[in-house]
Amino acid sequence: MPTHPHLTLTPIGTIRSPFREAAGTPIQPAFSDGAEGEVVIDDAYVAALDDLEGFDRVWLVYWLDRAGPFRSRVVPYRDTREHGLFATRSPARPNPIGLSVVRLLGREGCVLRVADLDVLDGTPLLDLKPYVPEFDAHPGARAGWFATTSSERRVADARFHAAGPGGAKEPER
């Protein structure tokens, strides 16, 4: 088996959103009140975007560039108890890869207009995938502690603060 000690990514574009810092940023697309923004893809990929307009929703796969360092256990925004990091959508992940499904409003060349954004402005985009209900929708799946939490929190605060430029923080995904 080949070993892969380090793998390298190159951003394919940038996400433009109304959210400049995590405090107050929705923690998931479902809580964004439809927040709109743009996904600006590098010109080199224009042909690869053909036919994306046929999809209501797309997955954004992105780099959580303002997340704090990995923590094994966290108190996520949506609960008051601690959980293992991989049982949460907290950004403090070993590989800070974020995943959000957004609504696709339109496309002009390499710019996608999207809604339901929960991503910080300037976030590097790694991949785009069409949302396909046949593959991705499991409405009845049991959702562990999410099903019993009493927290109704919908926006981020300072708990996953990274000491980055501007001190911006990441919401959960």
Next chain:
Amino acid sequence: MPTHPHLTLTPIGTIRSPFREAAGTPIQPAFSDGAEGEVVIDDAYVAALDDLEGFDRVWLVYWLDRAGPFRSRVVPYRDTREHGLFATRSPARPNPIGLSVVRLLGREGCVLRVADLDVLDGTPLLDLKPYVPEFDAHPGARAGWFATTSSERRVADARFHAAGPGGAKEPER
């Protein structure tokens, strides 16, 4: 805005599946006939797995280590017509990040038993996220060309062949 010309990932574990090469591998979890396997996480992350057992399904985020190079336009397994790469789940992506939702059957320490696998054996794992229907399930979303295709293909073939060790090929995700 900080620039991120290259971002680095380190695998957190390995996916063990019955599929040694892409030809014949299911192209999505939904087509796997429940294929079972294991996700073996590095010991350093055992505490981060706490409470994952409460979830029926988990997202596997992984490195498509046997995918061929990026192509702007592809004829995906599920159609006979060409589409922009980002309107497909083909593995020939600029950043070869794969995404599959699998059923979680159980956990023993750092080993997860999973079903509905559509991933090649030995695939490096990058992240694990709980599947949360409130965030992830959009059963009514319009699915572009998937809705009109006449292809019923459920397993991969050689079209996204990489000239890698053993000549294994990647299914779509």
